[in-house]
Amino acid sequence: MTSNKVAFVGAGATLLWVAIWAWLTREGGPVSELFFPSPGDVLDRLIMFWSRPYIGSTLMGHILSSLSIVLAGWVLGGIVGVPLGIAMAWWTRLKWIVFPIFQLIRPVPPLAWIPLTLLWIGIGDAARIFVVFIAALVPWVMNSMHAVYSVDKLLIDAGRTLGANDRKILTRIVIRSAIPTLLAGARIALGNAWTTLVAAELLAATAGLGYVALNASRMLDTDVLVVAMLLIGLLGVMLSALMGLAARMFAPWVKNDRNGG
Amino acid sequence: MQNQQSTPKLELRNITKWFGPKDTGVCAVDNCSLAVQKGEFICVVGPSGCGKSTLMTVGAGLEQPTEGEILVDGKPAGPPGPQRSVVFQKFALFPSETVAQNIKFGLQMCGVDAKEQERRLVEQLKIMKLEQFRDAYPSELSGGMQQRVAIARSLVMQPEILLMDEPFGALDAQTRTILQEEVQRLHREHHYTVLFITHSVEEAVYLGDRVIVMSRRPGRIKKEISLPRDVVWKRGDIEVAAEHPDFIAARREIWALVREEIIAQ
Ligand SMILES: Nc1ncnc2c1ncn2[C@@H]1O[C@H](COP(=O)(O)OP(=O)(O)OP(=O)(O)O)[C@@H](O)[C@H]1O
Ligand SMILES: [Mg+2]
Numbered sequence: 001m002t003s004n005k006v007a008f009v010g011a012g013a014t015l016l017w018v019a020i021w022a023w024l025t026r027e028g029g030p031v032s033e034l035f036f037p038s039p040g041d042v043l044d045r046l047i048m049f050w051s052r053p054y055i056g057s058t059l060m061g062h063i064l065s066s067l068s069i070v071l072a073g074w075v076l077g078g079i080v081g082v083p084l085g086i087a088m089a090w091w092t093r094l095k096w097i098v099f100p101i102f103q104l105i106r107p108v109p110p111l112a113w114i115p116l117t118l119l120w121i122g123i124g125d126a127a128r129i130f131v132v133f134i135a136a137l138v139p140w141v142m143n144s145m146h147a148v149y150s151v152d153k154l155l156i157d158a159g160r161t162l163g164a165n166d167r168k169i170l171t172r173i174v175i176r177s178a179i180p181t182l183l184a185g186a187r188i189a190l191g192n193a194w195t196t197l198v199a200a201e202l203l204a205a206t207a208g209l210g211y212v213a214l215n216a217s218r219m220l221d222t223d224v225l226v227v228a229m230l231l232i233g234l235l236g237v238m239l240s241a242l243m244g245l246a247a248r249m250f251a252p253w254v255k256n257d258r259n260g261g
Numbered sequence: 262m263q264n265q266q267s268t269p270k271l272e273l274r275n276i277t278k279w280f281g282p283k284d285t286g287v288c289a290v291d292n293c294s295l296a297v298q299k300g301e302f303i304c305v306v307g308p309s310g311c312g313k314s315t316l317m318t319v320g321a322g323l324e325q326p327t328e329g330e331i332l333v334d335g336k337p338a339g340p341p342g343p344q345r346s347v348v349f350q351k352f353a354l355f356p357s358e359t360v361a362q363n364i365k366f367g368l369q370m371c372g373v374d375a376k377e378q379e380r381r382l383v384e385q386l387k388i389m390k391l392e393q394f395r396d397a398y399p400s401e402l403s404g405g406m407q408q409r410v411a412i413a414r415s416l417v418m419q420p421e422i423l424l425m426d427e428p429f430g431a432l433d434a435q436t437r438t439i440l441q442e443e444v445q446r447l448h449r450e451h452h453y454t455v456l457f458i459t460h461s462v463e464e465a466v467y468l469g470d471r472v473i474v475m476s477r478r479p480g481r482i483k484k485e486i487s488l489p490r491d492v493v494w495k496r497g498d499i500e501v502a503a504e505h506p507d508f509i510a511a512r513r514e515i516w517a518l519v520r521e522e523i524i525a526q
Binding site (some may be wrong): 145153154157158159160161162163164165168172173176177179251252253254255 | 274318321322323340341342343345346347349352353354355356357366367370398399400401414418
């Protein structure tokens with residue numbers, strides 16, 4: 001299918017889903033508004049809290065709070081994770097020093113760090129940034145490591161016969177050919193960071209979309225709850241799309257379908 | 262002065278290569294010696310898996326031989342470098358770099374100034390007929406075009422020695438023929454010293470001044486056949502050359518030697 005057709009089908013399907021939602025939640029319909037609001041109610045709430053504060057700040061304020069914490073944790077994860085992953089692949093000894101810790105951390109859900117974090121740094125932004133950092137760090141490191149491993153040894157041989165020294169081989173051949181995999185890792189890290197943050201906000205926060213959702217559910221305010229969930233989903237899609245865009249910008253040699261949309 | 266025997270440009274002396282521990286691993290090359298004179302085009306043929314690529318990677322300095330030594334101009338060759346340029350069977354182009362960046366890569370590594378880089382790049386693009394593909398990425402090129410880029414990337418270094426490992430093995434027949442003729446022409450004009458590995462007997466007879474037949478694994482040198490140099494039929498197209506009686510005789514002789522090894526495997 002051409003990209004035009006894809007966009008057309010996608011838009012059509014979205015409309016259809018909204019229509020089904022509206023039909024199910026219509027007045028006297030099969031789903032009562034107590035359990036799930038109609039699209040109209042959700043839109044009302046969205047517009048209302050866009051300008052008026054809800055538990056402390058407007059929706060925009062909550063969104064910015066969530067996004068800034070995600071970005072901070074994700075960027076920190078990248079700053080630590082990318083060099084670490086590359087170094088682990090390049091120096092086998094380092095890999096075997098660090099790897100055992102990693103294997104141990106990997107299966108622990110990032111949220112399990114919350115109790116410790118609360119103990120160490122309390123309930124503020126720093127605590128959430130730390131948990132997001134942990135969530136992003138693992139995919140950053142793993143993908144950076146595999147990105148280096150997946151570079152064809154033949155390219156290194158070619159570089160050597162063309163006079164490249166070790167440093168040039170690392171920077172110009174290994175890291176550059178690894179960029180697509182690095183970007184794929186960045187995308188996974190961002191996805192992990194986002195879902196972890198929202199969950200962290202459900203447990204320990206004073207602002208953010210997860211916090212809004214938690215409050216709304218305590219008040220049995222399903223309208224606001226669904227608004228928050230919808231925004232969480234939409235922002236997740238947006239972040240992922242931005243990463244796809246970044247991939248196309250920073251790795252233009254990769255065929256488009258691999259970068260995704 | 263007059264009687265001095267010329268030192269070979271590249272010499273592989275008593276090369277033995279084991280993969281894994283000696284005696285329990287795989288012996289890929291067993292005591293091979295071969296000398297390539299300056300300006301000579303040597304082809305190596307042999308059955309698949311006999312150690313041809315190993316011989317070349319050792320010759321390039323990419324792998325250490327278990328025994329023996331590599332000499333360039335009579336001196337130990339040392340680590341790999343642009344003096345011994347390699348064209349790989351699988352192209353080995355840098356995927357993240359454009360055609361122009363790939364070709365300039367070696368020049369940049371060797372600190373050639375930007376103006377000279379550009380001059381040599383333009384020259385190579387012209388020789389290899391790659392002008393329109395200057396800013397394309399390798400993934401956007403056909404196999405034949407990619408191999409042209411790889412050859413240009415080697416030639417731009419003005420290497421003293423050119424090592425080619427089945428450079429046309431992955432190409433379709435038409436593209437292969439064209440590139441064979443191009444390499445023949447380049448060699449005639451520039452007198453490169455070439456060690457060329459192939460499994461195509463025709464290719465070896467058409468391109469080589471000498472053809473070296475390797476035995477089945479572990480690879481030994483079975484026979485060396487000198488071919489007429491600078492004869493008219495080598496200057497023409499390969500199909501025309503292939504009809505010349507000398508070509509047919511040489512092909513028959515070499516093919517018989519290779520066949521023996523394949524059947525004995
Ligand atoms: N890195 C390696 N480790 C272990 N064995 C190897 C290695 N490289 C090559 N070999 C073995 O050495 C032998 C010779 O391999 P080589 O690639 O030199 O053969 P070749 O003549 O180039 O074959 P082909 O015509 O198929 O390219 C093979 O049996 C191969 O399995
Ligand atoms: Mg081979």
